Amino acid sequence: MGHEIEILALAAVAGVAGGILAGLFGVGGGVVFVPTFVFLFSFDQLDAQATSLAAIIPVALIGAWRQSGEGQIDWRAAVLMGGGAAIGVLVGAEIALRLDEATLSRVFGAILILVGGEMIVSSVRKLQAKRATPAPADGPRRP
């Protein structure tokens, strides 16, 4: 069936796209994987999230292995954050049962927009400062 090949090809494209985001930004790729499982494989939300976590395991392993070769990883921090996250997930699941999730999501979304805005402003400022005083090694030198 041609349809299955189409689905496999789309899954591969979504996988590569999520992986690129993972490598670039250090996120898992779930932001791409979960909707892919929902729309392409007709999974319900919970199965999609569970399967997305499984797909993230090899991405995180290979990505971290590649980055650690360059000395980019603070392993102590990584292990502590992983342990902390285990506690946070348990507490978060309890809170989610008791509070209005839609409102919480909007508040959290607003915080993310502010954080993202701050990142954009600070990086643009740094880029402008760089342009104003170019490093001596960069660019063509004029006598």
Place this chain on the structure above:
Amino acid sequence: MDLPARLRQGNLLPFIGIGVVAGLFAAMFGIGGGVVIVPLLMLVAKLPPRMAAATSLAALILTSLIGVVRFAGTGHVDWIAALLIGVPAVIGVLIGIRFQRRLPAEWLVLGFGVFVIAIGLRLVIWG
């Protein structure tokens, strides 16, 4: 160096705190931990952008493993589907890292800012 001395040397609490916050948000909003971990590593722990992204990936090894174990009871992990996405994603992560090495840190932060805003907008609009 013995372990207690090593523990005294650096302040470890921020990292545990960042993990807890990431886990909280992951469970409450169904978003991955990386979106929370990377900005906090840069803002609180003052890691440079590339190191923050790389260290976040390393933390995700543990969180995704723990997540799969936790979900084993409630959601069903479809391992075939996970491989169909996961294997191409491994290729993707290698491309992403290669790209990241060539990207100046400021552009990396700029791109991440756009990415975070997109996720924020999604949460605000669809709850």
